[in-house]
Every structure is written in structure tokens, then in C-alpha cells.
Amino acid sequence: RVDLGAYSYLLEQQGNDWFVVGGDKVISPSTQSALALYSAAPAIWMSELSTLRSRMGEVRVSGQAGGWIRAYGSRLNATTNDGVDYRQKQSGLSLGADAPVEVSNGRLLVVVLGGYSTSDLDLSRGTTGKVASYYAGAYGTWLSDDGYYVDGVLKLNRFRNKADVAMSDASKAKGDYNNTGVGGWVELGRHIKLTDDYFLEPFAQLSSVVVQGQELRLDNGMKAKNARTRSVLGKVGTSLGRTVALKDGxxxxxxxxxxxxxxxxxxxxxxxxxxKFDNSLFGSRGELGAGVSVSLSERLKLHADVDYMKGQHIEQPWGANVGLRLTF
Structure with missing residues (x-):
């Protein structure tokens, strides 16, 4: 094959000459790298927040000031609307501090957070990408006396993106760009106490992120440009758990x-x-998760969570995070 512009074409030999077969074109490795990088940023932003959601229930219930740290990792397989497949491995670290605020009804905590993650993208035939993400944000969580709660988050990201392309003729091409993303998330739900210390927590969530459009120039001459990348994700679900008192208190x-x-x-x-290419990941998905928190001492708690997600254009075979929270 030979890469010409945005596509790769099959070459056919006729005598001593080679001819391009125009009817058998596929998206070129250079174009695939650009589409994967532009698609990855919203998924990275969402994944960084998923570790935060998994521990907010414990923060709401305790109502105490504290500091926390979490390490996380995940594997993601995605196919854009125009058929570009890539695999993404992400790992990162988040930390933050939360403090209670006096309110007349229920409990309110406000939190600042920051973190860093790296994501490696793997495409076909040796083409790869890398995204380094730095972020900071704030959130608040309010729990009423009858169990209803509201969570809200704002987060700002700075992304550093790199492409390393293996072209169809085995030559290499590289390029990079930086851009910014900002988004928010709001969740409504209720913590319902059941018999035998079980609890149910149904919720509805809406999150949205906008990532700055930017141009990617590869050193082989290929140029790609996107407008702002947007994601608007709605979610409904429920958690079922149990609070178990241990002998040591x-x-x-x-x-x-x-x-x-x-x-x-x-x-x-x-x-x-x-x-033009359509880089959308529009569609529905299902999610399953499980986790546990345990008191290591009066002030120190350990948390661990795993999750799985499967959808029309996207699958997360596994995601995991583990962290500690220290109350002040």
C-alpha cells in the first residue's frame, strides 16, 4: 500500500510499473493517529473522574475534613463512527482535601483536587500515541437529613498529545500538540438504609466536557484539525452495599x-x-462495578474498586483504583 493524503491505496504491478488502485482505499495510519488522539481526550477526562465518584459516598456519610490519594488504571477499546480502532491504557494518580461547611439542613463538604495521568494509544501496524493529562478541580457534595444528595464537580485539564506513525511503506512520522479541556458533572441520588445494615443508592448523573480544537502537523506533511471535541454523557444506575461492623471497632x-x-x-x-471524518462515539453503554472500603484505624480508611463497561463504540474490559483517606 501507499499513503496518499488522508487515505492508503493498494498498489498493483503491471509489467515494470506500479499503479494505484483507487477503489480499495482505507484510512491512512497518519489520519488514524489524529482521529484517535482527538477522540481520546474526553474519555481520559471521564476516566479521571470515575475514581472520584467511587469514593464520594463515604465522604458524604462521614462529614469530616480529610485528605485522600488514589492510584488508578484502566484499559479501553474504542471504535470511532468512521471505523478507526484504537486501544488505550491509562494510569494515574489523584489527590485532594475536603472540608465540611456549616449548613442549616444536612451536610455539605467542599473539596479541591488535582492529579496526573498518562494514556498510551495503540493502533494498527505499529502506530501509537501518547497523552499526558494534568488536571485540577473542585467539587461539592451535599447530603440531606433524609438521605437525598447532590454532587457537583468542575475540572480543568491540560493535555500533551504525541503521535508516532508507522506508515504503509514502513517509514516513520511524528507530531505533537497541546490543548485544554474543561467540564463539569452533576449527580442526584438518595442513600436509602435497608434492613440488616444494607443500603441502596439510586442515582442520575449528567457530565459534559469540551476539549479545545487544535491542529496536528506530522513531519510527513499530513495536517489534521478538529473543532472543539464535545462529550455529553447521561447515566442512571444504583449501588447496593452493606455496612459491616468489625470486632476491633x-x-x-x-x-x-x-x-x-x-x-x-x-x-x-x-x-x-x-x-472530513466523523469522530463521534455516540451510543449507549452498560456498566458494572464493585468495591470495598475498610477502616485501617480510627482515622485511616482504605478503598478499592473495579469496574467494567461495554457499549456500541467503546468497551472498558477493566478499570481499577485503590486509595487511602485520612480524616483530620
């Missing part, structure tokens, strides 16, 4: 979670050498 709290989600953003257009 500590608490063990296992849980399972199930949810369905819908990506509402239908189009994320990218131009590669003036050819």
Missing part, C-alpha cells in the same frame, strides 16, 4: 453497582488534509 463496606449510560454528542468532526 472498624467498619467494612462492600458494594456492587450497575448503570446504563448514553453519549449524546453525535458529531465530532475532524479534517485530515481537507477530508
Amino acid at each position: 472498624g467498619v467494612l463496606q462492600p458494594y456492587v453497582r450497575v448503570a446504563v449510560a448514553q453519549e449524546f454528542s453525535r458529531r465530532n468532526e475532524v479534517k485530515a488534509n481537507d477530508v
Whole structure:
């Protein structure tokens, strides 16, 4: 094959000459790298927040000031609307501090957070990408006396993106760009106490992120440009867990979670050498998760969570995080 513009074409030998077979074109490795990088940023932003959601229930219930740290990792398989497949491995670290605020009804905590993650993208035939993400944000969580709660988050990211392309003729091409993303998330739910120390926590969530459009120039001459990349994700689900009192006075709290989600953003257009591509991940998905928190001492708690997600254009075979929280 030979790469010409945004596509790769099959070469056919006729005598001593080679001819391009125009009817058998596929998206070129250079274009694939651009589409994967532009698609990855919203998924990275969402994944960084998923570790935060898994521990907010414990923070709401305790109502105490504290500091926390979490390490996380995940594997993601995605196929854009125009058929570009890539695999993403992400790992990172989040930390933050929360403090209670006096309110007349219920409990309110406000939190600052920051973190860093790296994501390695693997495409076909040796083409790879890398995204380094730095972020900071704030959130608040309010729990009423009758169990209703509201969570809200704002987060700002700075992304550093690199492409390393293996072209069809085995030569290499490279390029990079930086951009910024900002988004928020709001969740409504209720913590319902059941018999025998079980609890149920149904919830509805809406999150949205906008990532700055930017141009990627590869050193082989290929240019790609996208408008702002948007993601609007709605989710409903429930958690079921139990609070178990331990003999030493500590608490063990296992849980399972199930949810369905819908990506509402239908189009994320990218131009590669003036050819338009639809980079959308629009569609529905299902999620399963499980986790546990356990008191290591009066002030120190350990948390661990695993989750799985499967959808029309996206699958997360596994995600895991583990962390500690120290109350002040």
C-alpha cells in the first residue's frame, strides 16, 4: 500500500510499473493517529473522574475534613463512527482535601483536587500515541437529613498529545500538540438504609466536557484539525452495599453497582488534509462495578474498586483504583 493524503491505496504491478488502485482505499495510519488522539481526550477526562465518584459516598456519610490519594488504571477499546480502532491504557494518580461547611439542613463538604495521568494509544501496524493529562478541580457534595444528595464537580485539564506513525511503506512520522479541556458533572441520588445494615443508592448523573480544537502537523506533511471535541454523557444506575461492623471497632463496606449510560454528542468532526471524518462515539453503554472500603484505624480508611463497561463504540474490559483517606 501507499499513503496518499488522508487515505492508503493498494498498489498493483503491471509489467515494470506500479499503479494505484483507487477503489480499495482505507484510512491512512497518519489520519488514524489524529482521529484517535482527538477522540481520546474526553474519555481520559471521564476516566479521571470515575475514581472520584467511587469514593464520594463515604465522604458524604462521614462529614469530616480529610485528605485522600488514589492510584488508578484502566484499559479501553474504542471504535470511532468512521471505523478507526484504537486501544488505550491509562494510569494515574489523584489527590485532594475536603472540608465540611456549616449548613442549616444536612451536610455539605467542599473539596479541591488535582492529579496526573498518562494514556498510551495503540493502533494498527505499529502506530501509537501518547497523552499526558494534568488536571485540577473542585467539587461539592451535599447530603440531606433524609438521605437525598447532590454532587457537583468542575475540572480543568491540560493535555500533551504525541503521535508516532508507522506508515504503509514502513517509514516513520511524528507530531505533537497541546490543548485544554474543561467540564463539569452533576449527580442526584438518595442513600436509602435497608434492613440488616444494607443500603441502596439510586442515582442520575449528567457530565459534559469540551476539549479545545487544535491542529496536528506530522513531519510527513499530513495536517489534521478538529473543532472543539464535545462529550455529553447521561447515566442512571444504583449501588447496593452493606455496612459491616468489625470486632476491633472498624467498619467494612462492600458494594456492587450497575448503570446504563448514553453519549449524546453525535458529531465530532475532524479534517485530515481537507477530508472530513466523523469522530463521534455516540451510543449507549452498560456498566458494572464493585468495591470495598475498610477502616485501617480510627482515622485511616482504605478503598478499592473495579469496574467494567461495554457499549456500541467503546468497551472498558477493566478499570481499577485503590486509595487511602485520612480524616483530620
